[in-house]
Amino acid sequence: MPKKPRKAEESIPATTTAQGLIALLDHIANATAQGQLDPEFARKLGKRARKEADALAADEAFSAAHGTQVSAALHSLESAISDSEGGLLGKAVKRLRDADKRAAENPGA
Numbered sequence: 001m002p003k004k005p006r007k008a009e010e011s012i013p014a015t016t017t018a019q020g021l022i023a024l025l026d027h028i029a030n031a032t033a034q035g036q037l038d039p040e041f042a043r044k045l046g047k048r049a050r051k052e053a054d055a056l057a058a059d060e061a062f063s064a065a066h067g068t069q070v071s072a073a074l075h076s077l078e079s080a081i082s083d084s085e086g087g088l089l090g091k092a093v094k095r096l097r098d099a100d101k102r103a104a105e106n107p108g109a
Helices: 018-033 039-058 064-105
Strands: none
Touching: 018 039, 018 064, 039 064
16 A cells, blocks of 8 residues: 655654764664564665654754764664674585585485
């Protein structure tokens, strides 16, 4: 079912602060780095957070210094996601090598 568009008079101004967005991004990055969040889920959260940051910047809701901090937090999240995805890829390669080794050791099995 398509989303119902909001009417202009129903629009509620964003109440997200730069500090809140930075803290959220830091939490997501830390949880991803610790393996507590799936990297794809973290990427989706980061995408939504980036949209919020862009909307706040367009509304001039925070200063250039805050914008720099938000950008740094988004970059930190992307790094944590990449590291996490790299770790998952490394584990998958190890499992494939182990399976190949077992298959080579037991060709009749």
